[in-house]
Amino acid sequence: xxxxxHDSPRxxxxxxxSEQVILFSIANQTFAVxxxxxxxxxxxxxxxxxxxxxxxxGVAKVRHMVERARRxxxxxNGCAHFRLPVSRPTLxxxxxxxxxxxxxxxxxxxxxxxxxxxLPRAFAGEERAWYRGLTYIDDHVIPVIHPGGFLTRDxxxxxxxxxxxxxxxxxxxxxxx
Amino acid sequence: MTLPENSAPNSFVLMELGERRFALPANIxxxxxxxxxxHTFPHASPLVSGVIVRRSRIVxxxxxxxxxxxxxxxxxxxxxxARREFAKGSELSAIPVDGECELGTGTxxxxxxxxxxxxxxxxxxxxxxxxxxxxxxxxxxxxVNAATxxxxxxxxx
Numbered sequence: 001x002x003x004x005x006h007d008s009p010r011x012x013x014x015x016x017x018s019e020q021v022i023l024f025s026i027a028n029q030t031f032a033v034x035x036x037x038x039x040x041x042x043x044x045x046x047x048x049x050x051x052x053x054x055x056x057x058g059v060a061k062v063r064h065m066v067e068r069a070r071r072x073x074x075x076x077n078g079c080a081h082f083r084l085p086v087s088r089p090t091l092x093x094x095x096x097x098x099x100x101x102x103x104x105x106x107x108x109x110x111x112x113x114x115x116x117x118x119l120p121r122a123f124a125g126e127e128r129a130w131y132r133g134l135t136y137i138d139d140h141v142i143p144v145i146h147p148g149g150f151l152t153r154d155x156x157x158x159x160x161x162x163x164x165x166x167x168x169x170x171x172x173x174x175x176x177x
Numbered sequence: 178m179t180l181p182e183n184s185a186p187n188s189f190v191l192m193e194l195g196e197r198r199f200a201l202p203a204n205i206x207x208x209x210x211x212x213x214x215x216h217t218f219p220h221a222s223p224l225v226s227g228v229i230v231r232r233s234r235i236v237x238x239x240x241x242x243x244x245x246x247x248x249x250x251x252x253x254x255x256x257x258x259a260r261r262e263f264a265k266g267s268e269l270s271a272i273p274v275d276g277e278c279e280l281g282t283g284t285x286x287x288x289x290x291x292x293x294x295x296x297x298x299x300x301x302x303x304x305x306x307x308x309x310x311x312x313x314x315x316x317x318x319x320x321v322n323a324a325t326x327x328x329x330x331x332x333x334x
Contacts, residue, residue, distance in 0.1 A: 007213070010233035029219060082219040120228065121268050122237035122261070122316070125221030134228070134235055141216035141228055141235060 009136050011115035018115070021135070021144065023108040024093065027084035030108060032135055033145040039096040040068070041107065047092055051075065056162030059155045065163065066101060068094060073101045074159055076150045082130070100150045111137055116144050187282050189300055189309060192257055193275040195246035200281065200300045200307045201259060207269060209278050210256040223320055229256060229271055241272040243320035244295065245310075259312055270316060285309050294318075 021032040022041075051064040054074075061080035066073050073094060079087050081102075089103035116133040123131075129149040135142050151159070188203035210231050215238060217227035226240040226249075236258060243249050256271040257278060285298035288308075292299075295318055297311040 007230045007233065009230050009235050031218075083221075084219060117235050120235060120237040120270075121263055122225050122239065122270060123220050123222050125223075127220035127222065130219075136230065136235075139214075141218070141230065143218045 008139075009117055012117060018112050021111055021113050022093075023111055023137070023142070024091075024104045025106050025108055026078040026082060026089070026104050027087040028105075029082070029084060030140065030142050031145050032111070032113065032137075032142050033093065033147065035110065037096050037147040038093050040094040042092050042094065042101075044090055044092055044103065047075075047101070054159070054163065055166060056159065058158050058162065059151070062151070062155075062159060065159075066092075066094075071099060072163070073099050074151060074156070075101045075103060077103050078105075079103075081150060095147050095150075098147050098150070099156070100147070102150060113137060113144075119143075187284060189281050189283065189285075189307075190257065190278050191281045191302075191307065192278045194242055195248060195275070197246065198305070198307050199245065200309045201257070201312060202309070203280060205259045205261075205312055207258045207260060209274075210258055210271065212254050212256070224316060224318065226273075231256070231258065231269075231271070234269060236269045236271050238271045238273065239316045240320065241315055244315060244318045247321045261312060261316060270312075272316075 020035040022035050022038060023030055023032050025031070047066055050066050052066070053064055054062060061077045062074045063077065064075040066075060075092065078089065079085065087105050089105055091104050091107060092101045093104055094101045113135040116135055118133050119128060119131050130146060131143045131149070132146045133144050135144050189200040190203050190206045191198055191200050210229070213229050213231065215227045215229055224239050224244065226238050228235050228237050230236070238256065240249055254273040254275055255277070257274045258269055258271045260267045261270040281300070281302055283300050283302055285300050288296045288298050292308065295311050295315040296308045298309045300307045300309050
């Protein structure tokens with residue numbers, strides 16, 4: 001019996017095209033996200049002044065929101081989202097097509113990936129919403145983030161309602177004062 | 178070890194997990210792979226421990242030990258790769274095993290009462306009687322705590 005010492009997955013035949021990704025880490029776990037789906041990368045320090053705390057605790061992974069270009073972005077804690085050990089995020093990835101800023105520990109590098117492999121069907125939990133698939137870089141299998149998987153439609157609606165209610169309450173207080 | 182596509186219906190792959198041996202129908206087993214690197218990432222599928230890359234494919238790994246013995250698989254093991262059927266198509270799937278596997282033939286008997294649902298039957302082999310596993314049921318079972326597992330010594334009074 002002979003065993004191969006090196007093996008790498010064959011790119012899928014359908015939808016095969018290379019793409020540029022950002023490799024980032026949360027709690028020592030590496031993830032990839034399509035570079036084109038990230039609008040801006042900011043340090044958490046630079047965002048701190050612009051962040052507003054959210055009193056609503058119904059979506060535990062979101063504690064703050066930030067206003068950018070007249071748009072409200074909900075700040076998702078990456079550790080809480082992926083159920084990873086608590087870490088110290090230093091950066092926020094502000095997404096392009098979703099009102100989400102994700103707290104991450106570090107950017108590792110940019111990379112060009114030849115393909116995104118489908119997530120095996122054995123993975124049947126929430127990860128099907130988290131990931132677009134898997135990629136293979138430097139002998140590592142890395143999950144490729146689905147940018148729309150950080151908050152569900154229902155979570156966004158609940159956060160929007162809570163924020164509107166809070167703003168209305170503050171305005172009412174200001175008028176009475 | 179690579180198995181022929183059309184194994185005889187009474188052929189079984191005999192594998193070792195913990196201190197027990199189990200049997201899988203040979204017609205769903207494709208190969209015994211070496212202890213290659215297990216890649217892990219966050220997910221919420223209870224029995225899946227990660228993926229391996231084998232023959233240019235990404236293959237999910239199920240920690241069958243946690244169901245069969247109540248203990249998680251150790252790191253340096255072989256992987257038995259079998260085909261799991263889904264409603265649409267099938268998928269190669271791996272389970273870590275403790276050593277080399279062997280091929281055995283025999284007639285499967287119905288499972289005795291009280292066996293877990295992942296036991297499709299028993300295979301008498303000499304003085305030994307091995308549980309024949311239903312792969313589909315096994316990989317969709319819930320992991321069992323070692324202290325409460327019926328095959329665990331910790332569960333003995």
